[in-house]
Amino acid sequence: MKKLTIADTLNSPAEQIKNKVKSAINNSKGLNIFLETYGVKPSKTKKGCLNNVPFSLKDNILLEGKISSCGSRMLEDFVSPYSAFVVEKLLAAGALPVGRTNMDEFAMGSSTENSAFGPTKNPLNSEYVPGGSSGGAAASVAVGSCAFALGSDTGGSVRQPAAFCDLYGFKPTYGVFSRRGLVSFCSSFDQIGIIANNVDDIITVSSVMNDKDPFDLTSYADRDLQDIEKINYDNVDLRGKIVGIMSGFDPIPVSDDIQSRYLELIEKMSDLGAEMVNISPPFLENSVPLYQILSTAEASSNLSRYDGIKYGLRKEGKTIDSMRRSTRSFGFGEEVKRRIILGTYVTASEYSEQYYKKALKIRGLMRKNYEAFFSTINYILLPTTPTPPFRLGEKINDPVSMYFSDVFTAIANILGTPAITMPCGESSDGLPIGIQLMGGIGSDLDLLKFAGKVAGELK
Amino acid sequence: MKKDVFPVLGVEVHIQVKSDRKIFCNCKNTFGAAPNSHICPICTGQPGTLPVFNRNILTSALNLSLALNCRINLFTGFDRKNYFYPDTPKNYQITQNEFPIGYDGNFFFFSPENTYSLGISRVHMEEDSAKLVHKEDSLEKGSTIDYNRSGIPLLEVVTEPEFHDSDSVVYFLEFLKRTAQYLGISECNMEEGSLRVDTNISLTHDLAVLPDYRVEIKNMNTFSGVRSAIEYEIERQKALFDRDLVPESETRNWDSKAKKTRTMRKKESFNDYRYFPEPDIPPILLSEKNLFALKDNLPLTPGFAMNQLTFNFRLRKEDAYVLSSEKAMYLYFIEASKYCVQYEQMVNWITGDVIHYLRERGEGFEDCKLPPKAFADIVKRIGTGKLTGKIFKSILERLLSGEDFNEILENENISVISDRNELKEIAEKILSENPAQVKLYIGGKTGLIGFFMGMMMKVTDGRCDPKLSQQIFEELLDK
Numbered sequence: 001m002k003k004l005t006i007a008d009t010l011n012s013p014a015e016q017i018k019n020k021v022k023s024a025i026n027n028s029k030g031l032n033i034f035l036e037t038y039g040v041k042p043s044k045t046k047k048g049c050l051n052n053v054p055f056s057l058k059d060n061i062l063l064e065g066k067i068s069s070c071g072s073r074m075l076e077d078f079v080s081p082y083s084a085f086v087v088e089k090l091l092a093a094g095a096l097p098v099g100r101t102n103m104d105e106f107a108m109g110s111s112t113e114n115s116a117f118g119p120t121k122n123p124l125n126s127e128y129v130p131g132g133s134s135g136g137a138a139a140s141v142a143v144g145s146c147a148f149a150l151g152s153d154t155g156g157s158v159r160q161p162a163a164f165c166d167l168y169g170f171k172p173t174y175g176v177f178s179r180r181g182l183v184s185f186c187s188s189f190d191q192i193g194i195i196a197n198n199v200d201d202i203i204t205v206s207s208v209m210n211d212k213d214p215f216d217l218t219s220y221a222d223r224d225l226q227d228i229e230k231i232n233y234d235n236v237d238l239r240g241k242i243v244g245i246m247s248g249f250d251p252i253p254v255s256d257d258i259q260s261r262y263l264e265l266i267e268k269m270s271d272l273g274a275e276m277v278n279i280s281p282p283f284l285e286n287s288v289p290l291y292q293i294l295s296t297a298e299a300s301s302n303l304s305r306y307d308g309i310k311y312g313l314r315k316e317g318k319t320i321d322s323m324r325r326s327t328r329s330f331g332f333g334e335e336v337k338r339r340i341i342l343g344t345y346v347t348a349s350e351y352s353e354q355y356y357k358k359a360l361k362i363r364g365l366m367r368k369n370y371e372a373f374f375s376t377i378n379y380i381l382l383p384t385t386p387t388p389p390f391r392l393g394e395k396i397n398d399p400v401s402m403y404f405s406d407v408f409t410a411i412a413n414i415l416g417t418p419a420i421t422m423p424c425g426e427s428s429d430g431l432p433i434g435i436q437l438m439g440g441i442g443s444d445l446d447l448l449k450f451a452g453k454v455a456g457e458l459k
Numbered sequence: 460m461k462k463d464v465f466p467v468l469g470v471e472v473h474i475q476v477k478s479d480r481k482i483f484c485n486c487k488n489t490f491g492a493a494p495n496s497h498i499c500p501i502c503t504g505q506p507g508t509l510p511v512f513n514r515n516i517l518t519s520a521l522n523l524s525l526a527l528n529c530r531i532n533l534f535t536g537f538d539r540k541n542y543f544y545p546d547t548p549k550n551y552q553i554t555q556n557e558f559p560i561g562y563d564g565n566f567f568f569f570s571p572e573n574t575y576s577l578g579i580s581r582v583h584m585e586e587d588s589a590k591l592v593h594k595e596d597s598l599e600k601g602s603t604i605d606y607n608r609s610g611i612p613l614l615e616v617v618t619e620p621e622f623h624d625s626d627s628v629v630y631f632l633e634f635l636k637r638t639a640q641y642l643g644i645s646e647c648n649m650e651e652g653s654l655r656v657d658t659n660i661s662l663t664h665d666l667a668v669l670p671d672y673r674v675e676i677k678n679m680n681t682f683s684g685v686r687s688a689i690e691y692e693i694e695r696q697k698a699l700f701d702r703d704l705v706p707e708s709e710t711r712n713w714d715s716k717a718k719k720t721r722t723m724r725k726k727e728s729f730n731d732y733r734y735f736p737e738p739d740i741p742p743i744l745l746s747e748k749n750l751f752a753l754k755d756n757l758p759l760t761p762g763f764a765m766n767q768l769t770f771n772f773r774l775r776k777e778d779a780y781v782l783s784s785e786k787a788m789y790l791y792f793i794e795a796s797k798y799c800v801q802y803e804q805m806v807n808w809i810t811g812d813v814i815h816y817l818r819e820r821g822e823g824f825e826d827c828k829l830p831p832k833a834f835a836d837i838v839k840r841i842g843t844g845k846l847t848g849k850i851f852k853s854i855l856e857r858l859l860s861g862e863d864f865n866e867i868l869e870n871e872n873i874s875v876i877s878d879r880n881e882l883k884e885i886a887e888k889i890l891s892e893n894p895a896q897v898k899l900y901i902g903g904k905t906g907l908i909g910f911f912m913g914m915m916m917k918v919t920d921g922r923c924d925p926k927l928s929q930q931i932f933e934e935l936l937d938k
Contacts, residue, residue, distance in 0.1 A: 060507075061507075062506070062507050068506070068507075070506070075506065078506070080507075081500050081505055082500055082505075084507065179507075179509060180507065180508065180509055181507045182507055183506040183507045184506075184507065184509075184739075186738075187509075187738035187739050188738035214511065215501075215508075215509060215511055216509050216511075216739075217509070217510075217511055217512065217739065217740055217741055218509075218739065218741060297735060298735075298738060300541075300733075301539050301541050301551050301733070301735070304541065304543065304549065304550035304551060305504045305506070305548065305549045305550055307543065307545075307550055309545055309548075309604070310503055310504060310505075310548060311505065311506075320545055324543065344733065347541075347733040347735055348731055348733060349731050349733070352733070352735075356735060360736075
């Protein structure tokens with residue numbers, strides 16, 4: 001498994017890249033990474049800074065004229081009428097889409113086992129899940145079929161699979177990447193994210209994709225990201241940086257391997273001059289239920305447009321109601337239905353005050369709290385996941401423990417802050433472990449550079 | 460003895476805002492185009508699309524709210540109203556629930572005789588739904604959806620339940636329509652659906668206690684339909700009261716052919732819309748400063764026009780009501796009033812012959828080719844006897860097609876003949892040519908003076924000074 005980086009591809013002849021991608025795709029067919037591949041057609045002329053750089057698209061990010069199924073029977077044949085804003089940006093910079101990758105249906109899941117088109121297997125060990133919901137995306141980079149993958153991160157769906165596949169995964173500040181053309185799951189948490197082999201590549205791709213999109217009112221242009229010319233970490237210094245850490249995880253159960261890697265990294269960073277301060281990140285232990293309430297609430301509304309009338313699957317029925325009912329009963333998988341029902345429940349007028357509205361209030365409080373936090377510390381260091389990759393089938397029938405995979409990642413979505421996971425050694429069974437750095441709102445480039453520096457020191 | 464019952468009515472009005480673009484996408488806002496010719500991924504609810512709020516609608520919403528004397532939410536935004544219906548492409552409607560742009564208003568409106576004050580519960584912005592077209596043709600049964608209407612900006616006005624009869628509801632609607640027209644928000648054409656009205660009707664024995672049931676009436680497509688539907692429904696409910704029954708809470712449809720309201724859905728199937736803040740559109744923050752600027756620049760309203768016409772110009776309410784029914788007509792009068800103080804005469808001309816001929820030409824006051832100043836001069840001339848109304852009327856069409864009054868005046872004999880000798884000569888000729896009538900007049904049939912005057916008018920093309928002419932005839936005949 002020879003991995004691809006942007007630098008590799010820019011320095012290789014187009015024909016060579018084409019063959020590399022092809023063979024990587026062919027060699028990994030058994031892992032069920034791609035739902036469709038597009039064929040690699042390198043361009044002769046140079047378009048931009050990502051010329052002929054292959055990338056993969058998670059199946060919920062639209063490419064005009066191609067199917068985007070969101071891993072669902074509901075949209076199995078849905079052809080995108082337009083391209084996502086970030087995809088347009090990448091294409092303009094010369095990047096080559098190699099295919100669309102498997103995912104948990106509508107991005108709901110942490111193992112890619114919820115795909116209507118079968119699970120994806122972890123390229124590092126095919127008995128294990130690649131994480132999710134962007135499992136196919138992470139696996140596509142891990143097998144060397146592309147230099148980077150676009151995923152979507154609503155509660156950790158980019159970072160967790162990146163960690164499970166021993167890769168870098170970045171979710172920016174909410175709004176850095178336009179959501180136009182990303183099929184909505186939870187609008188106020190969804191962000192497109194990048195999975196790659198190094199921080200440099202994440203910075204380059206972020207710089208290309210970031211802009212204010214007139215068709216996404218929540219997007220914004222980040223001057224720092226846009227003005228990058230050459231990436232170097234020489235002027236980044238760990239000294240003087242204050243990094244918040246957790247001294248213990250109680251009551252959150254975290255595997256011993258992860259605790260050890262986490263402690264080692266703290267020591268290492270401390271040796272390099274960073275000031276590691278103990279904090280107990282407020283509300284962390286509540287972030288999963290909070291995330292579940294808010295994300296299912298919005299999802300129940302966002303997914304109601306799939307009714308068999310306008311596009312996608314239609315199951316016949318005698319009346320419009322029965323048509324809609326059979327379409328949705330057949331078209332959605334179990335997990336999606338579970339979340340729609342949950343979301344409908346927590347926003348029902350009888351229960352809204354108790355669940356949805358309360359969660360909104362807590363989110364408001366959390367945002368204030370952490371804003372204050374980030375005025376005194378630079379970053380927060382957290383494990384990316386509470387456990388290393390788990391086995392296929394291990395958690396699929398236990399939704400609550402599956403949801404718990406998001407315990408360290410959902411917080412960045414709730415807050416809207418940027419976060420990046422970095423490979424950080426392995427468990428005693430040889431499974432990859434990721435550690436996550438989180439920065440304050442709008443500190444994306446600063447966070448990436450810091451992460452790049454730390455990653456460099458770890459090598 | 461039966462206790463009295465009082466109807467209690469509230470009204471919800473949807474106004475389609477005239478705008479270049481729809482409220483959340485760049486599609487054109489038009490009526491009557493080929494089905495599904497103005498649609499895009501956003502207004503058909505395609506996956507991955509996001510609403511982009513057209514801020515021009517905000518100005519319309521604020522202006523209408525201010526014209527209805529509403530309080531303004533400086534922190535406002537959109538919410539989702541979740542319900543499944545085939546005309547709603549996302550199966551939720553983007554509307555305003557928690558922070559409507561305007562609330563707690565008090566609208567002063569007029570009828571030709573009265574002034575009313577009405578509580579306004581709220582004014583809010585939302586998107587229109589697509590239009591379901593039901594095919595009744597037996598060969599091609601089924602329904603189709605036209606998304607041209609999907610995403611057309613709407614303003615919803617909700618009144619307090621303060622009406623007690625159909626008249627005041629219709630006067631309110633008429634004045635609200637005028638207000639929206641004056642503000643340039645909408646043409647408010649009920650036939651085209653740019654003004655849609657729902658009303659809630661219930662009866663009570665005690666006006667201090669709001670009834671605990673409510674019947675909503677939909678599908679009234681004309682003002683007279685609104686009136687008939689309300690009157691029918693009040694009678695229907697009264698009949699139930701007479702039998703000591705309480706009407707059920709429900710939604711009823713007005714059937715304009717059968718002239719009846721019919722049950723559409725019972726309230727048992729209560730819809731929980733599960734409102735929550737629209738996450739795709741950031742909250743809208745308005746500053747006090749902007750609001751003051753808007754208030755200062757609030758376009759003219761028909762309420763202001765009514766007050767000005769009745770207080771400043773001392774016009775009768777009925778006249779003011781007609782004159783201010785169109786903004787351009789009112790402005791025409793205001794401009795003319797700078798040159799002529801014969802306000803009542805001007806109003807009579809404007810609301811009579813001038814508008815009549817303009818309409819025949821398919822024009823309005825905004826493109827009237829007879830300038831207000833020239834019009835004012837003509838009315839002044841008529842007042843001083845230099846021109847007769849008859850002549851004015853006879854040349855009005857030419858004036859409205861752009862001919863210059865002064866040119867006509869110079870080149871044609873249209874000014875009043877008030878020369879005594881000239882008139883006397885004509886009168887003598889008329890008398891000599893009609894000896895039989897003269898004989899009868901002298902015999903006591905003095906009513907024949909009208910006949911002679913008619914002859915005089917004919918001979919002079921209506922240019923004779925009528926007072927003087929009559930005087931001359933009387934002198935000659937009395938001799």
